Amino acid sequence: MPYDVTLFWHQYPWLLGKRACQSRALISETASNVSVLTVVTFSTERYLAICHPLYKLAITSLQRARRIIIALWLISLACAMPFAVNSDVHFISYPENGTYRIPARGSC
Template identity: 40%
Template sequence: MTSSVSCLTITAFTLERYVAICHPLRAQTMSSLHRAVKTIVVIWVVSCAAALPYPIHTRIYYYVQHPVTLQPVQDSLICNIEVGAADVITS
């Protein structure tokens, strides 16, 4: 999520600089604290929405089984999207 916020913030700065350089009179009328707060809120909401699928599909499971007993190896407990989950989603 923070990566998305970073990229979108840089994009917002770039667009603001473009407007300020190419349309200086419009930039003066568009600049306000209210607009800046709206932009920040939109950036965070979009970033949260973009990051949401990962925690929804993430599970805690044992990644490795003992080859003889087929019991899960205790040290292989991970938190990730299950390997077979992609096949279920695309089917």
């Protein structure tokens, strides 16, 4: 989130390089994915608590919650990895003979 806020003030040219671009994509996508998966997990937990209360009491434990949280982060990281691998910085010169370079569309 702090990175996204800084983009409002200084977006072009991208000064941080390819690795920073890839790590930004990885962190941003992982955070988005884990947020969605957390909501899905809470909804599933509430469903089990309401519709199957006795089953819910049998499977509730701190160790199970830790495993679920770790699994959510690993799944989110795995789903975000293609975004990081395919992120790159592409510069174009503007004007054609100028020295000022700005990133092309679709780059960091």
